[in-house]
């Protein structure tokens with residue numbers, strides 16, 4: 001059985017799943033998305049992703065295409081039809097199909113909804129987490145609304161490619177003051193020499209990562225200290241550990257920044273512990 005995608009109310013073979021050429025997501029990047037990690041066939045951090053989806057849509061005045069309950073049912077059906085246990089679920093909602101015009105169609109058109117499901121190899125991911133990954137830095141060049149999870153990801157794609165070209169896994173954007181904002185598809189963290197965790201506050205122009213938020217709950221429950229303030233790449237290199245968070249990376253140790261080792265250049269105990277605590281919590285709360 002091949003992969004199955006969802007397009008505007010229908011489940012179709014992945015290879016035959018198409019949207020209209022005048023879909024505003026395709027022509028104008030006028031669309032938002034969410035990515036859920038799947039554990040044991042269930043959606044991780046459901047509440048955080050739904051809340052952010054509703055917020056992203058609201059910021060762009062796109063209607064929620066269906067109720068949360070209905071959307072949950074369709075998302076779960078997409079997972080079931082793909083028989084994926086460990087993987088990722090992608091949902092995209094665009095403003096819909098309309099004759100090309102920068103301004104919104106009036107009256108509004110029906111939003112387009114698509115979903116895809118892919119599997120991940122958790123054993124390979126755990127091995128990668130045990131080795132740690134490298135990141136590179138790149139100047140922040142994105143728009144001023146990175147809090148909205150839009151498909152306008154060209155700067156992120158270029159940054160990720162810059163990382164990939166040198167064998168790194170992520171690119172960290174660095175703002176004009178020299179502080180890391182976030183990764184191309186993840187949030188950035190360090191553990192300083194005193195053992196304090198640090199990650200940038202969400203008043204900055206960054207995505208309010210759902211994994212970041214769930215991990216903050218874990219951290220507070222564990223009674224660990226966390227400072228929500230920015231750090232520079234130099235501070236990351238001087239830190240004892242660094243890591244990234246996201247639906248794809250979960251909690252992933254960073255062992256080098258621009259070729260310079262972080263701490264002793266090996267994944268540290270804090271990130272390893274937080275990874276396993278996060279996964280435990282995500283599994284327990286998945287729907």
Ligand code: PDD
Nearest residue numbers: 035184185186187207209210211246247
């Ligand atoms: N990316 N920052 C950016 C720019 C992101 O694109 C993402 C997620 C995150 C982490 O957010 P979360 O913890 O909610 O996944 C931070 C997804 C996974 C993606 O684009 O594939």
